[in-house]
Structure formats: C-alpha cells, structure tokens
Amino acid sequence: MTEEPPVGAAEAELIKARRGKLDALRASGADPFARTAFARSGDIAQVRVANRALGEGEHASTPVALAGRLGPLRRMGKKTAFADLADQSGRLQLYMRADDLGADFALVDLLDRGDIVGVQGEPFRTKTGELTLAVRSLVPLAKSLRPLPEKWHGLSDTEMRYRRRYVDLIINRPVLETMLLRSRIVSAARRYLDDRGYVEVETPTLMTLAGGASARPFLTRSNALDIPLQLRIATELNLKRCIVGGMEKVYEIGRIFRNEGIDRKRNPEFTMLELYEAYTDVEGMMDLSEDLIVHLAAISGASGRHRSDGSVATFERPFARIPFLQAMRQWGGLERADLLDDGGARAAARRLRVDVEPGASHAHVVDKLFEATVEPRLSAPTFIVDYPVILSPLAKRKSDDPELVERFELFIDRMEAANAFSELNDPDDQRARFAAQAAQRRAGDVEAPEPDWDFIAALEYGMPPTGGIGIGMDRLVMLLCGEQSIRDVLLFPLQKPL
RNA sequence: GCGUCGUUAGCUCAACUGGUAGAGCAGCGGACUCUUAAUCCGUUGGUUGGGGGUUCGAUUCCCUCACGACGCACCA
Numbered sequence: 343m344t345e346e347p348p349v350g351a352a353e354a355e356l357i358k359a360r361r362g363k364l365d366a367l368r369a370s371g372a373d374p375f376a377r378t379a380f381a382r383s384g385d386i387a388q389v390r391v392a393n394r395a396l397g398e399g400e401h402a403s404t405p406v407a408l409a410g411r412l413g414p415l416r417r418m419g420k421k422t423a424f425a426d427l428a429d430q431s432g433r434l435q436l437y438m439r440a441d442d443l444g445a446d447f448a449l450v451d452l453l454d455r456g457d458i459v460g461v462q463g464e465p466f467r468t469k470t471g472e473l474t475l476a477v478r479s480l481v482p483l484a485k486s487l488r489p490l491p492e493k494w495h496g497l498s499d500t501e502m503r504y505r506r507r508y509v510d511l512i513i514n515r516p517v518l519e520t521m522l523l524r525s526r527i528v529s530a531a532r533r534y535l536d537d538r539g540y541v542e543v544e545t546p547t548l549m550t551l552a553g554g555a556s557a558r559p560f561l562t563r564s565n566a567l568d569i570p571l572q573l574r575i576a577t578e579l580n581l582k583r584c585i586v587g588g589m590e591k592v593y594e595i596g597r598i599f600r601n602e603g604i605d606r607k608r609n610p611e612f613t614m615l616e617l618y619e620a621y622t623d624v625e626g627m628m629d630l631s632e633d634l635i636v637h638l639a640a641i642s643g644a645s646g647r648h649r650s651d652g653s654v655a656t657f658e659r660p661f662a663r664i665p666f667l668q669a670m671r672q673w674g675g676l677e678r679a680d681l682l683d684d685g686g687a688r689a690a691a692r693r694l695r696v697d698v699e700p701g702a703s704h705a706h707v708v709d710k711l712f713e714a715t716v717e718p719r720l721s722a723p724t725f726i727v728d729y730p731v732i733l734s735p736l737a738k739r740k741s742d743d744p745e746l747v748e749r750f751e752l753f754i755d756r757m758e759a760a761n762a763f764s765e766l767n768d769p770d771d772q773r774a775r776f777a778a779q780a781a782q783r784r785a786g787d788v789e790a791p792e793p794d795w796d797f798i799a800a801l802e803y804g805m806p807p808t809g810g811i812g813i814g815m816d817r818l819v820m821l822l823c824g825e826q827s828i829r830d831v832l833l834f835p836l837q838k839p840l
Numbered sequence: 841g842c843g844u845c846g847u848u849a850g851c852u853c854a855a856c857u858g859g860u861a862g863a864g865c866a867g868c869g870g871a872c873u874c875u876u877a878a879u880c881c882g883u884u885g886g887u888u889g890g891g892g893g894u895u896c897g898a899u900u901c902c903c904u905c906a907c908g909a910c911g912c913a914c915c916a
Contacts, residue, residue, distance in 0.1 A: 349850085350849075350850075350885095350886080350887090351849090351885075351886080351887095352849050352850065352867090352884090352885045352886070353849085353850045353885095354850095355850090355867070355868090355884075355885060356850055356866075356867055356868095356885090357850090359867060359868070360867090399874095413876095414866095414876080414877080414878090416875050416876060416878050416879095417872090417875095417878095418872060418873060418874080418875060418878080418879095419871075419872040419873060420871095420872085420873090421872095421873045422872085422873040422874080422875085423873095423875090424874080424875045424876065424878080425876095426876080435875085435876070437874075437875085439873060439874095440873075441873080454867095455866080468874050468875080468876090469874055470874070470875080470876080472874090472875090472876070474874085474875095474876095488850075489850045489851080489866060489867075490850085490851080490866085491850075491851040491852080491865095491866090492850085492851045492852060492864085492865045492866060493851095493865070493866085493877065494851090494852075494864085494865065494877055495851070495852040495853085495864095495865085496851080496852085497851070497852090498851090498852070499847090499851085499852090499908085500908065500909060501847090501907065501908045501909085502851095502908095504908090513851090555916085556915085556916050557915065557916095558914095558915085600915070601915095602914065602915040603841095603913080603914050603915055605910095605911090605914095605915090606910085608915070697913090699913090699914090703916070704916095705916045706916060708916085709916055732916085733916060734916085735916080779916095790916085791916095837907085837908085838906090838907065838908085839907095840889095840906075840907065
C-alpha cells in the first residue's frame with residue numbers, strides 16, 4: 343500500500359517523452375509548475391454566448407483569457423496548429439499561428455494532449471463555421487506527464503473509470519455533466535427547503551448505537567474514549583429529538599452508512615435527505631415530496647426523457663396513490679389475511695413461489711411478497727400508502743385500522759425513492775414496538791435493531807404530531823439523470839483495493 | 841456468499857479446433873499556415889491480470905488467486 347504501483351515499459355516511454363518536454367519548458371524559462379495563478383477573463387461557455395453572432399471569418403474585437411486542459415492537437419506544419427481547450431463549462435477550439443504567437447509559438451512543440459494551459463487571444467469564426475480562439479499568447483500551467491486514453495473510444499473500462507475517476511471526468515464529458523447535474527439537484531433541493539423555512543441541521547455520524555432503520559452498521563472505535571462506535575444508518579431518531587426540542591421544520595442531507603450488499607441500486611455509503619415537520623402528517627409529506635420532486639425534475643430536464651426500457655419518464659402531479667393492500671390484491675391476488683397473518687403470508691409465498699429464508703420474520707415475508715408482485719409494476723411515480731404496521735415500527739397507526747400505519751413509499755421506475763409517515767409520538771406504543779424488536783434480537787435475529795431507549799425518553803417529554811420523510815438522493819439523481827447504476831451518480835464509488 | 845462472463849501495448853480492440861501476439865489511436869521522426877476522428881510517409885512499444893498444471897509448444901485447455909461487470913442471495 344505504501345509503494346507506488348509500477349507502470350509498464352511502453353507507458354514509461356510515453357511518460358519519458360513528456361518529461362523531456364517538461365525539461366525543455368523549464369530550460370526555456372516556462373516552467374509550468376512554477377506558475378501560481380492565471381487571470382481568466384471568464385469561462386468558455388461565456389465566450390461562446392458572447393460570440394454567438396460572429397460571422398464566418400469575422401474576428402471579435404475584445405480579447406479573452408481562458409485556461410483549461412488541452413484536447414487533441416492538430417499540427418499543420420511548423421507554423422500552425424489547432425487544438426481543443428476544455429474547461430468545466432465547455433470546449434473551444436484554439437488556433438495557434440507562428441505569425442500571431444511570435445516567440446511563444448516555440449512552446450507549441452512542447453505541448454501534449456492533457457496539458458493545462460492559459461491562453462489569451464480573440465475569438466473568431468473559421469470558414470467551416472467553428473468558433474475558435476486566435477491565440478496571441480500561451481502559458482503552460484501544468485504538464486500532463488501520463489498519457490491520456492485515446493480520443494475516439496475514450497475510457498470505457500468500468501474498473502478504471504471508477505478507480506481513476508479523474509481520468510473518466512477528463513475524457514468522458516457526460517460523466518462530468520452528470521456530476522455537475524447532481525450538484526445542481528442537491529443544491530436546488532436545499533434551496534427549495536430553505537425557502538420554505540426548513541432548518542438544516544447536522545447530527546452525528548458517529549453513534550454509540552446506530553438506530554432508526556434496520557441495517558447492519560459499520561463498526562469503528564474511539565481511541566480517546568476507548569469505546570466502540572457505529573456509523574449511523576439513518577438520521578431519523580436524532581432529527582425527531584430536534585422536533586421534541588422545539589425545532590419545527592428540520593432536515594438533514596447527509597451521508598449514511600449501511601454495512602450490507604452492494605449492487606446497482608446500493609452503495610455502502612449514500613446520501614439521504616431526511617425531513618421532519620411538526621403539526622403535519624403523511625399527507626403533508628406527500629404534498630411536499632410531490633412538489634419537490636416535480637420541481638427537481640424540471641430543473642434537471644428529466645421529464646420526457648426515455649428510459650432504458652423504452653418508457654418515457656413523466657413527473658406530473660398528482661402522482662398515483664394506491665393503498666398497499668389494494669396493490670397486493672390487484673397484482674398479486676392476495677387478500678388481507680394472506681398478508682397480515684403470519685401463517686397466511688408464508689402460505690401465500692409458497693403459492694406464488696416467492697423464496698424466503700426458513701427463519702424469515704413475518705415482516706420479511708410480506709416485504710418479499712410486495713417486492714415480487716407490486717414493485718415491478720411501479721414505473722410512473724406512484725405512492726403506495728397505508729402500510730402494515732409490522733413493516734413500520736416508527737409510524738403512527740391509522741385510527742380506523744390499527745393494523746395499518748399512516749405511511750407511504752414513493753416508487754419511480756420500479757425503485758423506492760421515498761419513504762414517509764406520520765411519526766409515532768406515543769411513547770408507550772413506541773416502547774412496545776422496540777420491546778418486540780428486542781425480543782426478536784434475543785431470539786437470534788441479528789437484523790433486528792437494538793432499541794434506543796433514550797429515544798423513548800424523548801417521546802415521553804412530548805413530541806408534537808409530526809410528518810417525516812426520507813428521500814434517497816442518489817437514487818433520485820439516478821432517476822433524474824437516467825443513470826442505471828448508483829455508481830454512475832457517485833464520484834468515487836467504493837472499490838476493493840487491488 | 842453463489843453463479844455467469846470478462847482481464848492481451850498508455851487507450852479501444854483482434855488473434856479459428858493449442859503452432860513465431862496484431863491493428864487503430866497515442867508516442868517518436870518527417871511533409872503540410874483554416875484543421876476538427878486532420879491527412880500523408882516512416883517507426884518504437886508486450887511479464888497476454890498473478891501463480892501453478894497439462895503439452896514438444898499455452899493468449900488459447902485445466903486448477904487456483906486477485907479485480908471487475910451482470911444476475912441471485914443479503915439489504916424489515
């Protein structure tokens with residue numbers, strides 16, 4: 343781990359050639375690594391907008407100064423060269439002519455694709471109609487010593503794309519665009535909530551007891567306190583403590599960690615938006631999530647985009663609303679007793695050939711049945727409402743049907759995108775449900791969470807009626823960007839070390 | 841954890857039932873002052889993911905390990 347991995351002989355040759363040019367640059371007094379700052383007049387996108395109307399052969403009168411990474415160089419003899427320059431905002435062609443550059447033209451021979459340069463000159467339009475910068479001066483700002491992937495096929499090896507994401511970002515522009523879009527989506531969500539009076543808080547990621555969901559936590563340790571610690575698996579319980587404390591509209595957008603399987607929809611750490619609002623309920627959360635998601639879809643231009651299965655993404659209010667039991671009857675032919683009764687559920691699973699582990703809990707069986715029969719049907723945004731209480735230990739019961747809770751999950755493109763409920767604020771009911779989980783845990787169920795008894799104490803001080811919601815931001819970004827894998831919306835997805 | 845497929849030059853890919861490991865791009869040298877996958881001529885570059893086995897001979901067949909992709913399992 344402490345040794346730099348070796349490069350192959352062929353690659354070493356390529357690096358040597360580039361180092362030779364670095365030496366030559368230094369010898370000519372243009373050491374790129376000696377430069378500190380470079381004053382840009384703006385970015386490439388601004389230059390494109392400002393010169394939109396420029397006609398063929400026409401030169402702009404005002405010079406600009408740009409900086410970025412060099413794309414392919416096209417040398418035309420000893421006196422002319424074209425290249426592409428890319429910055430975060432876009433790409434622009436450079437035209438470098440001995441007559442324009444004077445002594446600086448000698449530097450062109452010492453450039454490689456991938457170098458970082460600063461250029462100054464005036465925009466013009468070539469006779470083929472491409473906006474181009476006539477370069478008057480050129481400053482190397484960093485030498486790229488390693489060869490980049492080729493210009494046609496780019497970098498497609500998935501392993502290398504994730505391990506060396508920086509190369510992926512340089513070469514595969516759509517990857518950069520997706521990451522920038524992710525940033526815009528998250529900041530738009532934050533702005534949306536801030537504008538409506540929600541207060542953003544930060545709760546601990548290091549917990550003595552990770553609760554609020556059922557998932558195995560990552561384990562770590564404090565040297566100072568000499569105690570074991572767990573990384574949080576949800577922000578739920580701490581955010582509700584904030585509600586108890588008198589914060590009426592709180593949210594947190596943060597990383598949570600679950601020590602579970604990794605697949606197309608799951609990364610061990612991911613970003614969750616959790617929000618709690620006093621004096622509202624699951625209906626309020628439905629309104630909020632619908633409005634927020636439609637808003638974010640508009641920002642990202644997601645509506646109308648074609649998905650991989652050929653369907654067209656639509657984000658129009660109102661989203662469909664189907665009660666859990668009705669959905670199970672409609673698509674699975676299952677009645678209430680096939681679900682809410684332990685034995686009935688197991689029989690139903692056998693009948694529908696849904697595999698469940700021998701020791702699976704009743705809740706687990708019902709969840710499997712739902713996954714097998716309903717989830718595959720939910721392509722357009724759909725709220726599944728009124729969940730069984732056995733699936734929802736932190737949600738308030740429906741007053742007219744205590745076996746169900748005031749909860750919804752929002753499904754989009756066959757994927758769970760949000761989970762919300764009227765928060766259980768009756769400490770005695772909460773204690774009873776925690777106790778049931780503790781009993782399961784004692785019976786050997788390692789999945790059952792260990793109760794957070796202090797949370798009961800918090801409820802005993804009194805928590806107002808509250809609506810809460812959790813939205814997996816990574817999955818939402820996947821849906822809005824049309825990405826099929828969560829790894830493609832994460833800059834640095836977890837990879838095994840080599 | 842299980843299964844399938846994959847790993848060949850810096851990158852993208854070839855190499856038939858086992859018979860001297862090739863190409864394009866990149867690089868290097870040369871020609872070219874509006875090219876844009878620039879073009880043209882020439883040319884360097886390999887521990888075929890690691891280890892072991894079978895064989896006269898292994899990129900190819902077998903075993904094993906590593907990593908990855910996909911699926912399954914796990915993830916109330």
